[in-house]
Ligand code: SF4
């Protein structure tokens with residue numbers, strides 16, 4: 001578990017994406033960028049705040065954000081995340 005990346009997982013489904021750019025516009029931390037091939041990519045994945053805005057704003061469901069297993073486990077164990 002110590003070597004797992006501690007930021008959300010960002011999955012982009014190119015076969016579904018219509019290159020509208022909405023996800024890039026939505027992201028408050030500039031994680032998502034549109035590449036020269038017109039497809040989005042996670043330029044700064046470590047800055048993702050798991051706000052889900054890109055996922056919600058994508059008109060075709062081409063982005064999926066998920067938190068890593070370690071985060072789910074900490075929530076299940078009642079570590080205090082989200083209780084401050
Ligand atoms: S979940 Fe939020 S912070 Fe993370 S890539 Fe999407 S819009 Fe950006």
Ligand code: SF4
Nearest residue numbers: 017018020021023058
């Ligand atoms: S919002 Fe969805 S369809 Fe538009 S560029 Fe981003 S991933 Fe592609």
